[in-house]
Amino acid sequence: MSEKIPVGISACLLGDNVRFDGSHQRLTFATEQLMPFVRFESICPEIAIGLPAPRPALRLVKQQDDELHLCFSKDGGENVTQAMRSWSAERVKSLHHLCGYILCAKSPSCGMERVRVYEPETHHNRKTGTGIFTGFLRKEMPWLPLEENGRLHDATLRENFVGRICALHEFNQMWQAGLTRSCLLAFHRRYKLLLLAHSQEKYRELGPFVASVNRWDSLDAFAFEYRQRLMALMSHPASRRNHTNVLMHVQGYFRRQLSSPQRQELATLIDRYRQGTQPLLAPITILKHYLAEYPHAWLAQQRYFDPYPEALCLRYGQ
Structure with a gap:
Protein backbone atom coordinates (compact mmCIF):
# COMPACT_ATOMS: atom_id res chain seq x y z
CA MET A 1 0.00 0.00 0.00
CA SER A 2 1.37 3.41 -0.99
CA GLU A 3 0.35 7.07 -1.07
CA LYS A 4 -1.84 8.78 1.47
CA ILE A 5 -5.36 7.45 1.85
CA PRO A 6 -8.04 9.85 0.55
CA VAL A 7 -10.68 10.37 3.24
CA GLY A 8 -13.54 12.83 3.36
CA ILE A 9 -14.22 14.75 6.55
CA SER A 10 -16.64 17.35 7.85
CA ALA A 11 -14.73 20.63 7.68
CA CYS A 12 -15.46 21.55 11.30
CA LEU A 13 -13.58 18.43 12.43
CA LEU A 14 -10.37 19.77 10.88
CA GLY A 15 -10.71 22.97 12.89
CA ASP A 16 -12.49 25.16 10.33
CA ASN A 17 -14.86 27.67 11.93
CA VAL A 18 -17.86 26.69 9.85
CA ARG A 19 -20.42 25.61 12.45
CA PHE A 20 -23.67 27.48 12.91
CA ASP A 21 -22.19 29.45 15.83
CA GLY A 22 -18.92 30.18 14.01
CA SER A 23 -16.97 27.57 15.97
CA HIS A 24 -15.36 24.22 15.11
CA GLN A 25 -15.18 20.72 16.59
CA ARG A 26 -11.55 19.84 15.87
CA LEU A 27 -10.97 16.09 16.11
CA THR A 28 -7.48 15.46 17.48
CA PHE A 29 -7.38 11.86 16.27
CA ALA A 30 -7.84 13.11 12.70
CA THR A 31 -5.62 16.18 12.79
CA GLU A 32 -2.72 14.66 14.71
CA GLN A 33 -2.73 10.86 14.50
CA LEU A 34 -4.28 10.17 11.10
CA MET A 35 -2.87 13.17 9.24
CA PRO A 36 0.53 11.58 8.40
CA PHE A 37 -1.22 8.70 6.62
CA VAL A 38 -4.41 10.30 5.28
CA ARG A 39 -5.12 12.99 2.71
CA PHE A 40 -8.24 14.68 4.04
CA GLU A 41 -10.79 16.33 1.78
CA SER A 42 -12.91 18.61 3.93
CA ILE A 43 -16.48 19.55 3.10
CA CYS A 44 -19.10 21.58 4.91
CA PRO A 45 -22.40 21.04 3.09
CA GLU A 46 -24.06 24.01 4.77
CA ILE A 47 -21.33 26.42 3.70
CA ALA A 48 -21.33 24.78 0.26
CA ILE A 49 -24.98 25.72 -0.36
CA GLY A 50 -24.21 29.34 0.45
CA LEU A 51 -25.02 29.65 4.14
CA PRO A 52 -22.77 31.91 6.26
CA ALA A 53 -20.96 31.16 9.50
CA PRO A 54 -22.29 32.02 11.95
CA ARG A 55 -25.91 31.34 10.94
CA PRO A 56 -29.17 30.28 12.58
CA ALA A 57 -29.12 26.61 13.59
CA LEU A 58 -30.64 24.06 11.22
CA ARG A 59 -32.66 21.02 12.14
CA LEU A 60 -34.45 18.08 10.53
CA VAL A 61 -38.21 18.51 10.53
CA LYS A 62 -40.76 15.82 9.70
CA GLN A 63 -43.53 17.58 7.84
CA GLN A 64 -46.95 16.54 6.57
CA ASP A 65 -45.54 14.84 3.47
CA ASP A 66 -43.77 12.45 5.90
CA GLU A 67 -40.43 13.53 4.43
CA LEU A 68 -37.54 15.00 6.41
CA HIS A 69 -36.89 18.66 5.65
CA LEU A 70 -33.90 20.80 6.55
CA CYS A 71 -35.14 24.00 8.14
CA PHE A 72 -33.84 26.88 10.22
CA SER A 73 -34.88 26.50 13.84
CA LYS A 74 -35.70 30.22 14.16
CA ASP A 75 -36.83 33.20 12.08
CA GLY A 76 -39.78 31.46 10.46
CA GLY A 77 -38.09 28.09 9.94
CA GLU A 78 -37.13 28.68 6.31
CA ASN A 79 -36.70 25.46 4.35
CA VAL A 80 -33.36 24.81 2.59
CA THR A 81 -34.04 21.15 1.84
CA GLN A 82 -34.05 21.41 -1.95
CA ALA A 83 -30.79 23.32 -2.03
CA MET A 84 -29.12 20.69 0.19
CA ARG A 85 -30.54 17.76 -1.77
CA SER A 86 -29.57 19.18 -5.16
CA TRP A 87 -26.05 20.03 -4.05
CA SER A 88 -25.57 16.68 -2.25
CA ALA A 89 -26.78 14.63 -5.22
CA GLU A 90 -24.15 16.24 -7.45
CA ARG A 91 -21.32 16.42 -4.92
CA VAL A 92 -21.31 12.75 -3.97
CA LYS A 93 -20.78 11.77 -7.63
CA SER A 94 -17.28 13.25 -7.42
CA LEU A 95 -16.28 11.35 -4.27
CA HIS A 96 -15.83 7.81 -5.59
CA HIS A 97 -12.07 8.03 -5.04
CA LEU A 98 -12.52 8.31 -1.27
CA CYS A 99 -11.74 5.37 1.01
CA GLY A 100 -13.69 6.61 4.01
CA TYR A 101 -15.51 9.56 5.53
CA ILE A 102 -15.50 11.07 9.03
CA LEU A 103 -18.75 12.87 9.80
CA CYS A 104 -19.84 15.39 12.41
CA ALA A 105 -22.22 13.74 14.86
CA LYS A 106 -25.74 15.14 15.39
CA SER A 107 -25.49 17.43 12.36
CA PRO A 108 -28.71 17.66 10.29
CA SER A 109 -26.55 17.66 7.17
CA CYS A 110 -23.67 15.33 8.16
CA GLY A 111 -24.89 13.20 11.07
CA MET A 112 -24.54 9.44 10.53
CA GLU A 113 -27.22 8.31 12.96
CA ARG A 114 -29.43 9.44 15.85
CA VAL A 115 -29.86 12.96 14.47
CA ARG A 116 -32.73 14.70 16.21
CA VAL A 117 -35.94 14.89 14.14
CA TYR A 118 -38.62 17.42 15.09
CA GLU A 119 -42.34 16.77 14.57
CA PRO A 120 -44.16 20.12 14.73
CA GLU A 121 -47.66 18.64 14.90
CA THR A 122 -46.96 16.43 17.90
CA HIS A 123 -44.18 18.59 19.39
CA HIS A 124 -42.12 15.40 19.67
CA ASN A 125 -38.47 15.11 18.76
CA ARG A 126 -36.70 11.81 18.36
CA LYS A 127 -33.09 10.86 17.64
CA THR A 128 -33.95 8.81 14.58
CA GLY A 129 -32.57 10.80 11.65
CA THR A 130 -29.59 10.81 9.30
CA GLY A 131 -28.05 13.98 7.90
CA ILE A 132 -29.25 14.78 4.38
CA PHE A 133 -25.77 14.86 2.83
CA THR A 134 -24.86 11.60 4.57
CA GLY A 135 -27.99 9.98 3.20
CA PHE A 136 -26.87 10.78 -0.36
CA LEU A 137 -23.34 9.61 0.45
CA ARG A 138 -24.62 6.23 1.63
CA LYS A 139 -26.88 5.80 -1.37
CA GLU A 140 -24.12 6.64 -3.86
CA MET A 141 -21.39 4.55 -2.17
CA PRO A 142 -22.89 1.95 0.18
CA TRP A 143 -19.46 0.30 0.57
CA LEU A 144 -17.75 3.45 1.87
CA PRO A 145 -16.60 3.25 5.53
CA LEU A 146 -18.33 6.00 7.49
CA GLU A 147 -17.73 7.03 11.08
CA GLU A 148 -18.62 9.93 13.37
CA ASN A 149 -16.26 12.01 15.48
CA GLY A 150 -17.81 10.95 18.78
CA ARG A 151 -17.72 7.24 17.96
CA LEU A 152 -14.03 7.46 17.06
CA HIS A 153 -13.24 7.93 20.75
CA ASP A 154 -14.16 4.25 21.15
CA ALA A 155 -11.00 2.16 20.66
CA THR A 156 -12.81 -0.74 18.95
CA LEU A 157 -14.70 1.47 16.50
CA ARG A 158 -11.56 3.53 15.80
CA GLU A 159 -9.52 0.42 14.99
CA ASN A 160 -12.32 -0.96 12.83
CA PHE A 161 -12.67 2.25 10.81
CA VAL A 162 -8.93 2.56 10.16
CA GLY A 163 -8.71 -1.10 9.17
CA ARG A 164 -11.51 -0.64 6.65
CA ILE A 165 -10.10 2.48 5.01
CA CYS A 166 -6.68 0.82 4.66
CA ALA A 167 -8.19 -2.30 3.10
CA LEU A 168 -10.34 -0.27 0.71
CA HIS A 169 -7.34 1.85 -0.27
CA GLU A 170 -5.31 -1.25 -1.11
CA PHE A 171 -8.23 -2.69 -3.07
CA ASN A 172 -8.78 0.52 -5.03
CA GLN A 173 -5.08 0.80 -5.85
CA MET A 174 -5.13 -2.74 -7.17
CA TRP A 175 -8.18 -1.95 -9.29
CA GLN A 176 -6.60 1.20 -10.71
CA ALA A 177 -3.36 -0.64 -11.55
CA GLY A 178 -5.23 -3.02 -13.84
CA LEU A 179 -7.64 -5.69 -12.68
CA THR A 180 -6.94 -9.39 -13.22
CA ARG A 181 -8.49 -12.50 -11.73
CA SER A 182 -5.16 -13.53 -10.26
CA CYS A 183 -4.66 -10.22 -8.45
CA LEU A 184 -8.20 -10.35 -7.05
CA LEU A 185 -7.66 -13.86 -5.73
CA ALA A 186 -4.27 -12.87 -4.32
CA PHE A 187 -5.88 -9.93 -2.51
CA HIS A 188 -8.49 -12.22 -0.97
CA ARG A 189 -5.79 -14.68 0.15
CA ARG A 190 -3.82 -11.86 1.81
CA TYR A 191 -6.87 -10.88 3.82
CA LYS A 192 -7.98 -14.36 4.90
CA LEU A 193 -6.84 -14.19 8.52
CA LEU A 194 -7.95 -10.60 8.97
CA LEU A 195 -11.42 -11.36 7.60
CA LEU A 196 -11.70 -14.40 9.89
CA ALA A 197 -10.98 -12.09 12.83
CA HIS A 198 -13.91 -9.91 11.78
CA SER A 199 -16.45 -12.66 11.12
CA GLN A 200 -15.85 -16.35 10.53
CA GLU A 201 -19.42 -16.84 9.35
CA LYS A 202 -19.30 -14.00 6.81
CA TYR A 203 -15.87 -15.10 5.59
CA ARG A 204 -17.21 -18.58 4.83
CA GLU A 205 -20.14 -17.03 2.98
CA LEU A 206 -17.72 -14.94 0.92
CA GLY A 207 -15.66 -17.98 -0.11
CA PRO A 208 -18.11 -19.47 -2.66
CA PHE A 209 -18.59 -16.04 -4.20
CA VAL A 210 -14.83 -15.60 -4.71
CA ALA A 211 -14.63 -19.10 -6.17
CA SER A 212 -17.21 -18.08 -8.79
CA VAL A 213 -14.99 -15.37 -10.31
CA ASN A 214 -14.40 -17.34 -13.51
CA ARG A 215 -18.14 -17.45 -14.18
CA TRP A 216 -18.41 -13.65 -14.35
CA ASP A 217 -18.28 -12.11 -17.81
CA SER A 218 -17.25 -8.73 -16.41
CA LEU A 219 -14.33 -8.60 -14.01
CA ASP A 220 -15.23 -5.02 -13.10
CA ALA A 221 -18.73 -6.14 -12.12
CA PHE A 222 -17.25 -8.90 -9.96
CA ALA A 223 -14.84 -6.44 -8.31
CA PHE A 224 -17.69 -4.01 -7.64
CA GLU A 225 -19.69 -6.73 -5.87
CA TYR A 226 -16.64 -8.08 -4.04
CA ARG A 227 -15.82 -4.61 -2.71
CA GLN A 228 -19.34 -4.27 -1.36
CA ARG A 229 -19.17 -7.66 0.38
CA LEU A 230 -15.64 -7.05 1.67
CA MET A 231 -16.58 -3.77 3.33
CA ALA A 232 -19.80 -5.24 4.75
CA LEU A 233 -17.80 -8.08 6.32
CA MET A 234 -15.18 -5.74 7.75
CA SER A 235 -17.85 -3.49 9.23
CA HIS A 236 -18.23 -6.20 11.91
CA PRO A 237 -15.61 -5.27 14.54
CA ALA A 238 -13.09 -8.03 15.13
CA SER A 239 -13.90 -9.87 18.35
CA ARG A 240 -11.64 -11.27 21.05
Missing part, protein backbone atom coordinates in the same frame (compact mmCIF):
# COMPACT_ATOMS: atom_id res chain seq x y z
CA ARG A 241 -13.02 -14.74 20.34
CA ASN A 242 -12.29 -14.52 16.62
CA HIS A 243 -8.82 -13.09 17.23
CA THR A 244 -8.11 -15.99 19.59
CA ASN A 245 -9.13 -18.51 16.93
CA VAL A 246 -6.89 -16.81 14.37
CA LEU A 247 -3.94 -16.73 16.78
CA MET A 248 -4.35 -20.42 17.57
CA HIS A 249 -4.53 -21.15 13.84
CA VAL A 250 -1.28 -19.26 13.23
CA GLN A 251 0.34 -21.00 16.20
CA GLY A 252 -0.13 -24.30 14.40
CA TYR A 253 2.21 -23.23 11.60
CA PHE A 254 5.14 -23.20 14.05
CA ARG A 255 4.40 -26.47 15.83
CA ARG A 256 7.42 -28.27 14.38
CA GLN A 257 9.91 -25.43 14.79
CA LEU A 258 9.18 -24.50 18.41
CA SER A 259 10.36 -26.34 21.48
CA SER A 260 7.83 -27.60 23.99
CA PRO A 261 8.48 -24.68 26.40
CA GLN A 262 8.11 -22.19 23.52
CA ARG A 263 4.81 -23.75 22.44
CA GLN A 264 3.55 -23.63 26.01
CA GLU A 265 4.62 -20.01 26.43
CA LEU A 266 2.82 -19.00 23.23
CA ALA A 267 -0.32 -20.96 24.13
CA THR A 268 -0.38 -19.32 27.57
CA LEU A 269 0.02 -15.86 26.05
CA ILE A 270 -2.84 -16.45 23.61
CA ASP A 271 -5.03 -17.71 26.44
CA ARG A 272 -4.21 -14.64 28.53
CA TYR A 273 -5.28 -12.50 25.60
CA ARG A 274 -8.51 -14.52 25.41
CA GLN A 275 -9.12 -13.83 29.10
CA GLY A 276 -8.43 -10.10 28.63
CA THR A 277 -5.27 -9.89 30.74
CA GLN A 278 -2.95 -9.29 27.76
CA PRO A 279 -3.43 -6.95 24.78
CA LEU A 280 -3.62 -8.36 21.26
CA LEU A 281 -0.23 -6.81 20.55
CA ALA A 282 1.48 -9.31 22.89
CA PRO A 283 0.77 -12.56 20.98
CA ILE A 284 1.01 -10.73 17.64
CA THR A 285 4.53 -9.55 18.51
CA ILE A 286 5.82 -12.99 19.44
CA LEU A 287 4.21 -14.55 16.35
CA LYS A 288 5.89 -11.96 14.13
CA HIS A 289 9.17 -12.79 15.83
CA TYR A 290 8.72 -16.48 15.04
CA LEU A 291 7.70 -15.61 11.48
CA ALA A 292 10.98 -13.74 11.03
CA GLU A 293 12.95 -16.63 12.52
CA TYR A 294 11.04 -19.36 10.67
CA PRO A 295 9.82 -17.80 7.39
CA HIS A 296 6.55 -19.00 5.91
CA ALA A 297 5.54 -17.54 2.55
CA TRP A 298 1.77 -17.67 3.05
CA LEU A 299 1.84 -16.25 6.57
CA ALA A 300 4.30 -13.53 5.58
CA GLN A 301 1.81 -12.05 3.11
CA GLN A 302 -1.11 -12.01 5.56
CA ARG A 303 -2.40 -8.48 6.14
CA TYR A 304 -3.54 -9.60 9.60
CA PHE A 305 -0.11 -8.86 11.05
CA ASP A 306 0.06 -5.29 9.69
CA PRO A 307 -3.42 -4.11 8.69
CA TYR A 308 -2.57 -0.41 9.19
CA PRO A 309 0.42 1.76 10.17
CA GLU A 310 1.95 0.54 13.42
CA ALA A 311 2.50 4.14 14.55
CA LEU A 312 -1.25 4.50 15.16
CA CYS A 313 -0.92 2.09 18.13
CA LEU A 314 -4.43 0.73 17.54
CA ARG A 315 -3.76 -2.75 18.98
CA TYR A 316 -2.16 -1.59 22.19
CA GLY A 317 -5.37 -1.57 24.21
CA GLN A 318 -7.22 -4.44 22.55
